[in-house]
Amino acid sequence: MxxxxxxxxxxxxxxxxxxxxxxxxxxxxxxxxxxxxxxxxxxxxxxxxxxxxxxxxxxxxxxxxxxxxxxxxxxxxxxxxxxxxxxxxxxxxxxxxxxxxxxxxxxxxxxxxxxxxxxxxxxxxxxxxxxxxxxxxxxxxxxxxxxxxxxxxxxxxxxxxxxxxxxxxxxxxxxxxxxxxxxxxxxxxxxxxxxxxxxxxxxxxxxxxxxxxxxxxxxxxxxxxxxxxxxxxxxxxxNREQHHANQPIAELPLDESGQQAFSALQKLLVAVRGSVAPTLEASAEPQPIDTRDLLRLLSHLQQYVPEPEAEDDFDLRNHLEQLLTRVSVKSGKSRVVEDADEDVINLVALLFEFMLDDGSVPDAFKGLIARLQIPLLKVAVLDKSLFSCANHPARRLLNEIASAVIGWGPQDDPRDTLYVRIEQVVQRLLNEYVEDPEIFFQMLTQFSAFAADERRRSELLERHTRDAARERLQLEAARERVAQVLNRRLLGQVLPQFVVQFLQQAWSQVLVVTTLKHGEQSLQWQAALRTMDELICSVGLREGTEAGRYLLEQLPGLLKALRDGLAGAAFDPFSTREFFLRLQAVHVQPFEGEGADALVEVHEPITLGPGLRVAVESLPGDDADLLKAQQLRIGVWVAFQQDQVTTLRCKLTAIMPPANTYVFVSRTGLKALEKSAEQLAVAFKCGALRVLDDGLLFDRALAAVMANLRQLNRGK
Incomplete structure (x- = not known):
């Protein structure tokens, strides 16, 4: 070998x-x-x-x-x-x-x-x-x-x-x-x-x-x-996960079986105990069913979980009560679940109520996630470490799904690969999961690999989006700067019209290319400005004056500098041939008199392209919504209400200089939105923009349920 x-x-x-x-x-x-x-x-x-x-x-x-x-x-x-x-x-x-x-x-x-x-x-x-x-x-x-x-x-x-x-x-x-x-x-x-x-x-x-x-x-x-x-x-x-969970989960003890953590949760769940029971006469003799019988009932219900498109919500506790009632009628006794199992049922139901009401989960996926309720309940009945172990495969699978769909919007195809893959995961769990947790390991490994592939493709497009946005914004900034330079030199001047047009249409591009390639502190930039200034002077001075005679001596160098600059900006020499012929005519003929080129006074400011930002109302530096916009971190997901029916979900991929433009991308990595901090602040004020919580969904749900249960227990 x-x-x-x-x-x-x-x-x-x-x-x-x-x-x-x-x-x-x-x-x-x-x-x-x-x-x-x-x-x-x-x-x-x-x-x-x-x-x-x-x-x-x-x-x-x-x-x-x-x-x-x-x-x-x-x-x-x-x-x-x-x-x-x-x-x-x-x-x-x-x-x-x-x-x-x-x-x-x-x-x-x-x-x-x-x-x-x-x-x-x-x-x-x-x-x-x-x-x-x-x-x-x-x-x-x-x-x-x-x-x-x-x-x-x-x-x-x-x-x-x-x-x-x-x-x-x-x-x-x-x-x-x-x-x-x-x-x-x-x-x-x-x-x-x-x-x-x-x-x-x-x-x-x-x-x-x-x-x-x-x-x-x-x-x-x-x-x-x-x-x-x-x-x-x-x-x-x-630290990130702890922050998103608002820290209550840290109070749960970590042990091999999760029993200690679950015991701590049970003390809170006493407040909602008694909500799962058969509907029978009060005289019926109660008889608890053991965990094995409960799992069989849940496996029966698992086969009748409605499709995600079903209009009616699937109320797990209500369906379980109906099933217990039928079993009780047949046996003549009030079949009830034991306290520990009821606590698990209530806790899982509360967790899913939070998750299905969470604004970070797109509506298109709530039906699919709801179908996981029984498989997750069966896992929790068998393995209490689901509530205390962040690495539990069933818990991680749910978190991975929620993380993958956070950028989904109404404009996405409901049958694309992401939706279909999650639908397949859910359906396989409903069809195959009985009690062996190995299927969650398999589903987690496969879905994580799929999600990683999706992220890589998205990140590649996202990188191209950032590069394109950076180049475009740099170009717009360069055009804006060149327009300022031209306006300082031309506004109020009386010059031949063809020279004004040349500066605005051709030499401006030379200046833009120069500042992009070399910067405004470079010798090339200073040389391009000097050439422009000499051109303006050359068409405004009399031949008989001392300055005019000196400038005429410099004309060969000026013409060479003009041609070199145009060549550096990839201008076709034939397209500027007429300009040089007319410039030569101006230089050799008297400034005034018959045959002189038409003169114009420049009084309108020159613009070379769209501005960097749309003007919005001026906001003070300490404005709460402006500060909120300025504190947005790269990678955060937001929902932007474009109109009454369309909400755009997108991720902040970059904050671009020089105007601090916020560039957002869709989940596929394509540009979705571009705003200034002021525009984002206005969107926050009118409720059109909200930040999506990208923390681990199960962990956030558990933290919120624990907080609500504590509040409920204090009120009793």
Missing amino acids: HNDGKVVPINRAQATPSPLARLPVVVLQVRDKAAQQLQQGLQELFDNADDTLFEMADKARSTVDHHIFFEAMRDLRLKRKNFERVFMEQLFAAFANLGQAGRGDLHLVPVVSYESVRGTSADDLERAVALEAMLSRVRHRDGLALGQLSARLSELLGRRLDDHENPLGPALLCGFFLQAGRSLGVEIRVKLIMLKLFEKYVLSDADLLYAEANQLLVATGVLPELKAVPSRRLGERA
């Missing part, structure tokens, strides 16, 4: 993974979570590899190098899917081998040699040095978190697992990457570029990878006494 770059290949015996049942469930959760993040990192790597190689090709000094980088781009595009597939297969095989006994002589770690040995090429040594540098940086930065992860996996497996045997360790991840890249027919320079990109887009997030894996293991009680290593990215994300 080919040995690529001193990497010991994974044993062929590993190609057939051991039964996954040998691994603890939490290890599979660690694997799936890591696979999701690594897949996203690889996708980001390949998205940026194309741009990087194109830039290298553009900068290449020889035709050979240019060809090498373009061939590498083509090779990567053709083999990208296979590359990602092989990498993930290697990862899953490495996890499967954790469950194998008697591994003894299996070598999972890339063995990197740094000494020149017989038969070792310079390319191999160069790659080995690059690998060692990468591994050293990861070990130095994230070694402690990796060590804790290895210790926890060792505890679960009942044997020592070294960092270099850890499937998520940098050594093995690099090995997977090199193994997947063996099919790429690229030279060493390209391979080194790919290694750098792997470090930038995959290994740089190792702290998040290890932090989340350690969190999952701690949540199940694996070596909780090891002091957590703070993760830079995880800490930032946790």
Whole structure:
């Protein structure tokens, strides 16, 4: 088997993974979570590899190098899917081998040699040095978190697992990457570029990878006494999520089963207990049904969840009451749910009431989300950690769906890929979910990958939108500045009409190009202004005066400067031929008299294009709505009421100088809106603009329900 770059290949015996049942469930959760993040990192790597190689090709000094980088781009595009597939297969095989006994002589770690040995090429040594540098940086930065992860996996497996045997360790991840890249027919320079990109887009997030894996293991009680290593990215994300949740969720204790957290919630839910009961005579003898019977009833109801287009809302508690009533009539006893199960039913119902009333969820998707109520209720009945564990797959799936649809607007096609994919997820859960939570892992992994693809396409268009907006706004600013310069020199002047037209139509473009390319502090800008000033003077001075004689001596230089400036702005010399003929006539004939060119007085200000902003009412600097507009952050989603029936959902992608223009894009990345801070403030004042809360939907719902329950309990 080919040995690529001193990497010991994974044993062929590993190609057939051991039964996954040998691994603890939490290890599979660690694997799936890591696979999701690594897949996203690889996708980001390949998205940026194309741009990087194109830039290298553009900068290449020889035709050979240019060809090498373009061939590498083509090779990567053709083999990208296979590359990602092989990498993930290697990862899953490495996890499967954790469950194998008697591994003894299996070598999972890339063995990197740094000494020149017989038969070792310079390319191999160069790659080995690059690998060692990468591994050293990861070990130095994230070694402690990796060590804790290895210790926890060792505890679960009942044997020592070294960092270099850890499937998520940098050594093995690099090995997977090199193994997947063996099919790429690229030279060493390209391979080194790919290694750098792997470090930038995959290994740089190792702290998040290890932090989340350690969190999952701690949540199940694996070596909780090891002091957590703070993760830079995880800490930032946790702070954001905590902020969006308004902090009440932090009061819920975190335990393996979620029972402690649920017990804390039950104290609040007492206020709404008694709302799920059969409608029978008071004399009927109450008989609680156990959790298994409740799950069977819910599975029955799950088959009759109405379509999202149904006009009537699906009231879960009402349908459950009707079902309990029918069961009670048949048995002659009042069949009721136990307090704990009723608390779960009420809590889930309250959560969905909040989510379906939330303004950040587009109306088109509320029907689909409502259909998830029974599957989520069954999950909660079986696993109370749904309410306390942010990484619970069912909870994350709901959050991922809500995050993906926040930019959906009425103008979108209701049958596009996003809607269809979410509809498929919902329908599969309704059809297949009974009690095994594995389906939520599968749905989460698949939908997250789909959403990541959607985001990448959107981000690519968004980047083009920003670039186009930046160029256009810079052009408008340059035109506005040039118009100011021309007006200062021309207003009130009496000049030949053809000269005024030349300055307004031709030389203005020379000035615009000059300021865009070189700026207003450049020598080129000063030279272009000086040429314009000399032209104006040349048609206004008498030949007999001393200044006139001096200027006539400078005419050859002036004409050359005019022609050079026009050529630099890509003007066709034939289109300006008449101007130079008429200018020559003015210079050689008396200023006044028969045959003189028509004179005009410039009294109207010159404009060279649309202004940068539409005038709005002047607002004081401390105006509350103006401050609100100025505090909008890049990436925030807003809803803009365009008319009585149309609401545009868009994301702030950039605030562009020089006029601080706010540029918004649709969920596909295309430009949707462009406003000044003052215009946004006016929209806030009249209620046409509102900020959408892009925090995690389930978490916000739980925080709001807890706050409402506290208020309800205080009032009793």
